[in-house]
Amino acid sequence: MTVIATESLSKRYPRVTALDRLSVDITPGVTGLVGANGAGKSTLIKILLGLSPATEGSARVLGLDVATEGSAIRERVGYMPEHDCLPPDVSATEFVVHMARMSGLPPSAARERTADTLRHVGLYEERYRPIGGYSTGMKQRVKLAQALVHDPRLVLLDEPTNGLDPVGRDEMLGLIRRVHTDFGISVLVTSHLLGELERTCDHVVVIDGGKLLRSSSTKDFTQATAALAVEVTDHEDRLLELLTAAGLTVRREGMSLLVQAAEDKDGSGPGAYDAVRDAVVELGVGLIRMEQRRHRIAEIFRSDDTTGGPGAGPGTTPGPAAGPGAAPDDPREPQKEGVSR
Numbered sequence: 001m002t003v004i005a006t007e008s009l010s011k012r013y014p015r016v017t018a019l020d021r022l023s024v025d026i027t028p029g030v031t032g033l034v035g036a037n038g039a040g041k042s043t044l045i046k047i048l049l050g051l052s053p054a055t056e057g058s059a060r061v062l063g064l065d066v067a068t069e070g071s072a073i074r075e076r077v078g079y080m081p082e083h084d085c086l087p088p089d090v091s092a093t094e095f096v097v098h099m100a101r102m103s104g105l106p107p108s109a110a111r112e113r114t115a116d117t118l119r120h121v122g123l124y125e126e127r128y129r130p131i132g133g134y135s136t137g138m139k140q141r142v143k144l145a146q147a148l149v150h151d152p153r154l155v156l157l158d159e160p161t162n163g164l165d166p167v168g169r170d171e172m173l174g175l176i177r178r179v180h181t182d183f184g185i186s187v188l189v190t191s192h193l194l195g196e197l198e199r200t201c202d203h204v205v206v207i208d209g210g211k212l213l214r215s216s217s218t219k220d221f222t223q224a225t226a227a228l229a230v231e232v233t234d235h236e237d238r239l240l241e242l243l244t245a246a247g248l249t250v251r252r253e254g255m256s257l258l259v260q261a262a263e264d265k266d267g268s269g270p271g272a273y274d275a276v277r278d279a280v281v282e283l284g285v286g287l288i289r290m291e292q293r294r295h296r297i298a299e300i301f302r303s304d305d306t307t308g309g310p311g312a313g314p315g316t317t318p319g320p321a322a323g324p325g326a327a328p329d330d331p332r333e334p335q336k337e338g339v340s341r
């Protein structure tokens with residue numbers, strides 16, 4: 001079953017093609033839509049909500065046609081916009097009740113659902129204060145609450161962690177995950193931060209310049225790879241020689257050696273482990289770390305990817321060239337992990 005299906009979807013403005021023949025199927029769960037600024041994420045969301053017509057192609061949301069059934073889609077789908085769009089002089093409670101009423105809930109159900117939803121997003125006493133005095137994190141929670149209040153089957157969240165500090169970011173990502181696990185609501189969440197999506201999503205769709213770069217499960221992006229990462233207290237050079245002599249392919253990566261047995265494609269078979277154990281014993285050095293190395297999503301954005309990673313082999317679409325601002329190695333560092341064009 002798909003919650004979102006697009007078929008050769010394009011959106012052209014006079015001077016720019018925001019979406020370029022995008023065909024993608026999104027299944028229930030939490031899906032991340034990642035791309036640099038201007039990649040076409042917000043444009044896609046507006047088309048999916050039936051708010052902006054596509055130039056070409058078609059799209060269905062929960063089986064409904066975006067071209068002709070926009071209002072039925074908006075009844076069943078929640079939307080959290082990217083930009084600050086909250087009225088400053090009403091309270092969160094007043095605003096979310098209003099949005100619930102706009103979605104067709106009767107007054108008492110709207111009030112009940114509002115109280116539940118605001119509690120769920122972590123707004124308590126402050127929900128009676130005017131929104132104008134809220135922090136960015138609190139405003140993002142109000143925006144999330146209004147997207148959830150009418151109990152949608154799917155929510156589209158446009159850059160929900162924008163402007164949040166690392167703690168606020170983590171809290172928001174936890175909330176998003178729980179939207180699915182606690183309520184069974186499917187989520188499409190956009191971000192230009194790869195590490196965020198890696199931690200939160202079941203599935204990741206990558207777009208660039210309006211084109212689909214890749215769509216696959218997060219597990220496939222971060223699958224166990226063909227290498228064991230080994231770190232020892234001393235004599236890495238000797239260890240490298242011994243393992244190579246034992247028929248293993250070994251290369252350095254930072255402080256570690258990456259070890260791979262030719263016949264042992266997933267690196268987890270006894271061949272590589274036993275050879276490392278024997279070599280470490282023979283050298284009498286301490287073994288600090290020995291673990292399967294996993295790919296990270298950020299690697300698909302590295303043009304110099306020599307790891308044979310998910311984005312590197314034949315048959316996969318290469319990521320955009322890594323230039324200044326391309327994702328560096330550590331996708332957990334929010335300030336550094338953005339995808340830039």
Ligand SMILES: Nc1ncnc2c1ncn2[C@@H]1O[C@H](COP(=O)(O)OP(=O)(O)OP(=O)(O)O)[C@@H](O)[C@H]1O
Nearest residue numbers: 013016017018035036037038039040041042043044
């Ligand atoms: N109404 C519009 N008229 C003309 N060009 C537009 C319009 N809306 C978006 N664009 C252009 O389409 C491209 C895609 O924009 P979009 O907002 O979808 O990107 P995005 O991936 O959401 O990026 P961001 O995170 O910066 O919003 C950009 O080049 C943008 O300038």
